[in-house]
Amino acid sequence: MPNSNLVNLKDELVVQMSGIRGLQIPLWGLFIMAVLAVLYFAKAVFIPIFLAVVFSFVLMIPVNLLEKIRIPPSLGALIVLLATLGGFSILAYYMYDPIKVWVERFPDEIQNIETKIVELRSSFNEVQKTTEEIDQTITDLTGSAVSSPGTQEVVVKSGSRLYTLMDNTQAFIVGFMFFLLLLYFLLAFGELMIKSLMMTWKDRAHRITFLRITQESQYQISYYLLLITLINIGLGIVTALGMWMIGMPTPLLWGVSATLLNYIPYIGPLINMILVTFVGLITFEHVSTAMLPALIILGLNIIEGQVVQPLFVGRMFTINPVFVFISVAFWGWLWGVAGMFMAVPLLMILNSFVIKMRELAEAAEAAKAAAVAAAVEAALAEEAAKDEIKIILN
Known part of the structure; x- marks a missing residue:
């Protein structure tokens, strides 16, 4: 009887342990959900941290170059940081007026854009008829919605907008200062931090x-x-030169937008094409000419992606486009525009560490196999030596 009780207890423990192992996947799922929740709700903290890490990888190279000419990292980091801030400040100064002009002008040019779109539609008779029917349906629905008695007027207090703007401005300033301080410390003391961790x-x-x-x-x-x-x-x-040659207004603005938006694969160039298409419809008389800026953007991005990047970056940094697109979509969903800008650098950082860890694991396995082979060879040699001694003694 005692033996049977022990057997039953053992079987019960096995069942319980198997149940606990079955809970491992849900627990990991809960852990991932918790991490995502923390990253989302604490994005005011994590976005400056991740941005500082990404920028530190770029600015570390000039800091190291300054260190080679006997400028200490603390001073070199300050010089590089001030130079970077100065460059962005100058760029923002020259970009402010063009952006302001287009923001103020665009609402007034909507009618002009609609006229150009109608002109484009006129070459397709069947499409035009379908579009007119859809427009008429929308007009009927809109008219009935306006005349409905249940519509209520919503009054928004201007004070709430002011408070929201002040809160957002304050949060941006605090986050930006935190980003600058963390970036400086990473540039100045990053190597020391790595050695301390080591x-x-x-x-x-x-x-x-x-x-x-x-x-x-x-x-x-x-x-x-x-x-x-x-x-x-x-x-x-090159984009700014192309826009200037075809007579696009504010070509410098479109060059800067091409530079910045190209950090967002696939989505960034598409946004830039849409922007220059609208501006082309406003600027040029004929629709065919208005589409020229978008074609230039498309051609330059194809050359950049298919020729220039493979030529200079090489295959060692190639990442599957599916993973790139998923990374952009994920970080964009999590952190908005800032996440989309950081998607590829973060994916590159993760990919690099995974490759290095895999190489380390392969090297460890090779060393282990070599050690086992050496031990076996030594054991065989020892056995052979013993056999020789026995033969001599006999």
Whole structure:
């Protein structure tokens, strides 16, 4: 009887343990959901942190160059940071007036755009008839909606808008200052932080391995982001020249938009094409001419993506386009425009560390296999030596 009780107790424990193992997937799912919730609701904290990390990879290269000419990292980081802020400030100064002009002008030009669109539709008779029927239906529905007695007027207090604007401005200033301070500390003391973290391992081999992985990953990511930045700047310059040659107003604005939006794969160039299409419809008389800016943007982005990037970046930084698109969609859903700008750099950072960890695991397996082979060979040699001694003694 005691043996049967022990057997039953053992079976019950096995069933309970299997049930606990079955809960592992839901627990991981809950953990992922909790992480996503924290990233979303605390985005005011995490967005500056992630932006500072991404910018530090780009600006670390000039800081290292200054260190080679005996400028300490603390001073070099300050110089690079001030130069970057100055460049962005000058760019914002020259971009303010063109952006203001288009923001004020665009609502007045809606009628002109609609006229050009109607002109484009006129060449397609069947499409035009269908469009007119749809427009008539929408007009009827709109008229009935306006005449409905249940419509209520919504009054928005101007004070609430003012308070919202003040809160958003304050949050932006605090986040921006936090971003600048963190970026400076990463540039000035990033190497010291890595070495301090490295000392937490007692095993010297682990410390050396961690330092090698970190340095190689940092170099590859910095090299990639710097090349992408230079390519995007070149794309912006060529775009501005193209817009200037065809007579587009504010060509510098479209060059800057091409540079910035090209950091968002697929979606960014599409947004830029839509913007220049609307401006082309406003600027040029004929629809065929109005489509020329969008065609220039499309052609330049095809050349940049299919020729320039593979030529300078190479295959070592190639990531599956499906993962790139998913990354842009995910971070855009989580953090909006800021997330879309950081999607590819964050994916690149993750990809680099995964590759290095895989290489490390393969090297460890190879070393383990070599050690086992050496041990087997030593054991065989020892057995052979014993056999020889026995033969001699006999």
